[in-house]
Amino acid sequence: MKEDLMDIICCPVDKHELELDVEERDDEEIMEGTLTCTECGEVYPIEDGIPNLLPPDMREEAPA
Amino acid sequence: MSVSEEFDRWAREGRDEGMEQRHWHTAKHALARIPVEAGDTVLDLGCGSGYAGRALRETKDAARSYGLDASPQMARNAREHTDDADSAYLVGDFEHLPFEADSVDHCWSMEAFFYARDPGAVLDELVRVLRPGGTFYCAVNYWEESVHSHVWDERVDVPMVRWSEREYRERFRAAGFRVAAQDRIPDRETDIPPASEFPTDEWESREAMVERYREHGTLLTVGVVP
Ligand SMILES: C[S@@+](CC[C@H](N)C(=O)[O-])C[C@H]1O[C@@H](n2cnc3c(N)ncnc32)[C@H](O)[C@@H]1O
Ligand SMILES: [Zn+2]
Numbered sequence: 001m002k003e004d005l006m007d008i009i010c011c012p013v014d015k016h017e018l019e020l021d022v023e024e025r026d027d028e029e030i031m032e033g034t035l036t037c038t039e040c041g042e043v044y045p046i047e048d049g050i051p052n053l054l055p056p057d058m059r060e061e062a063p064a
Numbered sequence: 065m066s067v068s069e070e071f072d073r074w075a076r077e078g079r080d081e082g083m084e085q086r087h088w089h090t091a092k093h094a095l096a097r098i099p100v101e102a103g104d105t106v107l108d109l110g111c112g113s114g115y116a117g118r119a120l121r122e123t124k125d126a127a128r129s130y131g132l133d134a135s136p137q138m139a140r141n142a143r144e145h146t147d148d149a150d151s152a153y154l155v156g157d158f159e160h161l162p163f164e165a166d167s168v169d170h171c172w173s174m175e176a177f178f179y180a181r182d183p184g185a186v187l188d189e190l191v192r193v194l195r196p197g198g199t200f201y202c203a204v205n206y207w208e209e210s211v212h213s214h215v216w217d218e219r220v221d222v223p224m225v226r227w228s229e230r231e232y233r234e235r236f237r238a239a240g241f242r243v244a245a246q247d248r249i250p251d252r253e254t255d256i257p258p259a260s261e262f263p264t265d266e267w268e269s270r271e272a273m274v275e276r277y278r279e280h281g282t283l284l285t286v287g288v289v290p
Contacts (some may be wrong), residue, residue, distance in 0.1 A: 002149050004128070008105070008167040012160035029149055050139050052155040053162035058068060058134065 001030050001051050011037035011044075012053050018044070065221045067179055071135035080113035080141050083175065087205075089253040090172050090282035091116060094203050097286075100124040104169035107132065107193075109158040109186070110176020114142025118151045120172070130168075132156045159185040163193040170194075174203045174282075178225040187239035192290055200241065200287040202232070203249075207283050212276040232285040241287030250281040 006020055016039035020033050024032040026049070035051060037045040052059060074080065100106060102125035104194060108117045111131030117194045122189055131153045133139050139153040156162050156167075159182055180186045190200050194202040208228035217224045227235065233243045254277045257271045267273040 003156075005066050005130075005152065006155075008164050009154075010164050012156060012162040015164070030166055048140060048143075050136070050143060050153055050155060051162075052136065054068070054134065054155055054157055055160045058066065058157055060066075060068065 001026055001046060001049055003030060005051070009035070009051070009053065011040060011042065012055050013037075013042065014039050033038070067134045068136065069224050070221050071133070072137040075135055075137035075141050084102050084113040084115045085226055087174050087203075087282075088115065089251040090205075090249040091121070091203060093249050094174075094201055094282065094284050095119055095172065096123075096126070098168055098170050098172065098199065098201050101147070102124050103127045105130070105167065107163070107168045107171040109171060109173035110134070110179065111142055111153065111253060112138055112174075112176075114139075114145060114151070114153055116172050116174060117146070117153075118146055118177055121148060121151050126169075128152065130154060132158060132161070134158075137199055159189065161189040163192050165192050166195045168193045168195065169198050171198070171200045172203075173201070175205055177202050177278045178204055178206055178227075179226060181223070183225050183227075184235065184239065187235060187241065187287075190287075191240040194289045196289055198289045199244070200236075200289075202287070203282050207232070210276070210280040210283065212280070214273055229283060229285075232283070236285060236287040239287075240289070242290055243285065244288045245284070245286040248279070249282050250279065251277040 018035040022030050024031040029049050031049045033046040104126050106126045106129045107122045108131040111133050114131040117129030117131045121129050128150045136155045139155045142153045236243050256273050262270045
C-alpha cells in the first residue's frame with residue numbers, strides 16, 4: 001500500500017484513526033507493517049503490500 | 065462457510081479470472097456510465113480479480129482506485145494483475161468499511177452485494193463514506209425478476225440475498241440514497257448455441273438461455289448521496 005492510503009482509512013469497527021508502523025518498504029509502497037487503532041488498540045496487519053482491515057472476528061488466524 | 069474461506073478457495077482455483085471474463089460483458093457498459101472525474105477516488109466492493117478499479121484508472125483517470133474484498137487470496141491475485149500503485153487492494157468487509165466519512169467519490173460493485181449478511185449495513189456504510197453527489201453503481205446478475213438465476217444459491221456455500229427490483233430501489237432510499245437509475249443491461253456476448261443443441265447441461269431450452277442473458281442480463285441500480 002502507498003502511504004497516502006492513510007488519508008482515508010480508519011478502524012473498521014469504531015472508525016477511529018489508525019497508526020502506521022512500517023516494517024518493510026519497497027520504493028513508494030509499504031510491504032509489511034501494522035495499523036493500530038488509536039481508540040480500541042486493535043492491530044491490523046499489512047502483508048505483501050495489502051492491509052487486512054477485516055473486523056477482528058472475521059479475520060482468520062494466520063496458519064502457524 | 066465464511067465468505068473469506070469460500071472465496072479464498074475460488075481464488076486459489078483461479079475462478080476470479082473466469083468471473084472477470086463473464087462479468088465484463090455487461091460490467092463494461094455500466095462502468096462507462098459512472099461519472100468519474102479526473103482526480104476522483106473510486107471504490108470497488110467485492111472486487112474479485114480487481115478489473116473494475118483498473119479500468120476506472122485507465123479510462124477515466126481516477127486518481128486512486130481501491131478494491132476491497134473479504135478474501136485475502138482474491139486481494140493478492142488482484143494486486144498481481146497490476147504494477148500501478150494507485151490501483152490498490154485491501155482485505156475488508158463491506159459491512160464494516162475501513163474508510164473515513166466523505167472520503168470516496170464513487171463506488172462500484174459487481175456480483176457481490178447479495179453476499180452481504182446485512183445488506184442494509186452495506187448501504188448505510190456507503191452513505192457514510194461517499195461524498196455528497198457520490199454514486200453507488202450496484203450491478204447484480206442474481207435477483208428476483210431474473211428467474212433463471214435463482215438456482216445459483218444452491219451452488220454457493222454462503223447465503224445469498226435475493227431482492228426484487230423494487231426492493232433494491234426501496235432499500236437504497238431507506239438508507240438515504242436517491243435512486244438515479246435502474247435498468248437491465250443485456251449480455252449480448254455470451255454465446256448461445258442453436259436450438260438443436262438444447263437441452264444442454266445448464267439449460268432446458270434455448271428460450272430460457274436467451275431470456276437469462278439477452279433480456280435479464282445484469283440489474284444495475286444507481287444510488288446518489290444527496
Ligand atoms: C462473485 S465474486 C465477484 C467478483 C468481481 N466483482 C467480478 O465482477 O468478477 C464476489 C466477490 O465478493 C466478495 N465478497 C463477498 N462477501 C464480501 C464481504 N462481506 N465483504 C467484502 N467482499 C465480499 C468475495 O470474496 C468475492 O471475491
Ligand atoms: Zn478501533
